[in-house]
Amino acid sequence: MDKHQIVVSAENNAYMGWQCKLFYFSCVTRLKQQPIIIVHETGQDWHPDFYDLARAGCAVHSAPNYRTASCGDDLPGRNCPGSLIKAAEVCDGRHEFLVLCDPDMIFVRATDFLECLSAEFSSFMDYDRDHVEHTRQRFGIQRDELDAKKQKLTVAVPYVVPKALASEFGRTWLQAIDTFPSRAWENEQQCNRPGTPVYERRHVTMYAFGLAVVKLGLDIQVTHLTDHNYWPNEPARAPMIHYAYGDECWDKRNYFTDERASQVWESQAKAAAGTILSEVLSQLRQARDFYRDPFFSRS
Numbered sequence: 611m612d613k614h615q616i617v618v619s620a621e622n623n624a625y626m627g628w629q630c631k632l633f634y635f636s637c638v639t640r641l642k643q644q645p646i647i648i649v650h651e652t653g654q655d656w657h658p659d660f661y662d663l664a665r666a667g668c669a670v671h672s673a674p675n676y677r678t679a680s681c682g683d684d685l686p687g688r689n690c691p692g693s694l695i696k697a698a699e700v701c702d703g704r705h706e707f708l709v710l711c712d713p714d715m716i717f718v719r720a721t722d723f724l725e726c727l728s729a730e731f732s733s734f735m736d737y738d739r740d741h742v743e744h745t746r747q748r749f750g751i752q753r754d755e756l757d758a759k760k761q762k763l764t765v766a767v768p769y770v771v772p773k774a775l776a777s778e779f780g781r782t783w784l785q786a787i788d789t790f791p792s793r794a795w796e797n798e799q800q801c802n803r804p805g806t807p808v809y810e811r812r813h814v815t816m817y818a819f820g821l822a823v824v825k826l827g828l829d830i831q832v833t834h835l836t837d838h839n840y841w842p843n844e845p846a847r848a849p850m851i852h853y854a855y856g857d858e859c860w861d862k863r864n865y866f867t868d869e870r871a872s873q874v875w876e877s878q879a880k881a882a883a884g885t886i887l888s889e890v891l892s893q894l895r896q897a898r899d900f901y902r903d904p905f906f907s908r909s
Contacts, residue, residue: 614723614770615705616645619693620713621675621686622652624871627659629713629862634668635897640717644668646700648693650675659871662901671700680788687815691783694769698776708776710769714853714862716893721835721849727772727823728831729765735816737763741791742817749789751824762830763820767852775828782825786818842887853890860887875901 618633620626630647637645646669649660656670664670676692679685690710697708709723736742737760746756756763771779823830837848840855853862859881865874875898881887 612704613706613725614643614709615697615701615707615773616641616643616709616711617693617697617701618645618647618711618713619690620647620649621689622649622654622657622660624657624659624868625866626713627657628865628871628874631659631663631901632894632897633711633713633715634663634666635900636716636893639896641720645711646671646697648673648696650677650689650692666901669700671696676784679792681792683792685787685814687812688784688787690815691780691787694771694776694783695780698773698780701773706773708771708773710767710771712767712852712854715767715836716851716853716890717849718837718846718851718889719849723768723770723835724831724833726770726831727775727828728770728833729819730768730836731832731834732764732766732816735764735813735820737817737820742821745786745790745817746821749786749821749825751821755824756821759824759830760820762832763823765820765830765832766816768833768835768850769819770833775826779822779826779828783818783822786821786825787814789821790814790818837886839886839890843882843885845884846886846889851886851889853886860891 616637618630620630634645634647637643644667647663648671649656650673652675660670673692673696676688677684677686679688694708694710701708707723707725737756746753835848836850836852837846838855839851839853842857842859856862860877860879865871875894877891877894879891881891
């Protein structure tokens with residue numbers, strides 16, 4: 611793990627702030643490693659949660675906001691490659707790989723990331739979709755080039771990228787995002803053919819990652835390191851959890867505003883021991899106590 615630097619891509623708001631605090635707590639207690647957090651600027655001072663993180667010893671770095679695509683579209687996912695570029699600048703020399711994560715992830719136990727370009731398997735992606743095919747052509751990728759690799763391109767976070775490649779890959783990833791048709795997600799009837807997984811706005815970033823792999827002629831490996839709370843009552847088996855989903859019992863989206871975000875640490879939700887949701891709730895309560903230490907007092 612000494613070769614890998616964990617990186618979190620975040621925006622400067624309460625919703626991302628509490629997720630980053632939970633991520634940091636999880637990373638230092640389960641993985642025994644210090645992550646770095648890249649906060650993309652909004653024109654305002656950092657949210658207080660990011661100052662809490664800095665007081666806890668976390669390396670927090672500001673970065674430009676990449677949300678605006680070349681066509682003018684607002685795409686929050688463009689900050690992911692932007693974080694990769696920034697991390698390559700600030701990461702120290704002993705790390706050979708950057709592990710790019712979303713804030714809404716936690717560690718259950720220590721894990722070993724691959725020492726090569728790799729990413730986590732995602733079940734819903736389909737590179738034969740019309741909008742991806744259109745983008746492939748515009749991006750100058752031959753059909754046989756994509757077909758040869760597409761089985762390994764249905765991937766998501768965590769992305770493991772060699773540090774020496776990170777800047778070039780980040781720039782190519784941004785170019786791939788900008789090659790997608792403007793606001794294609796607004797016409798879901800065109801994008802979502804019967805019998806295919808749903809295509810959403812955020813998926814542009816994921817498909818663009820795969821196209822960047824092909825464009826640069828790279829090899830990639832697929833990992834299986836993450837459980838998802840799409841099945842919150844299933845046993846937590848993987849070394850990581852991505853709580854990107856939610857239900858009536860618990861949903862991260864219920865803690866979006868400043869007022870609601872402050873209540874996430876006091877959730878009264880319950881789950882059976884050993885389940886995915888139980889692990890998320892348990893770490894939230896442990897992190898609450900961690901940040902209640904007098905060291906973190908804002909007075």
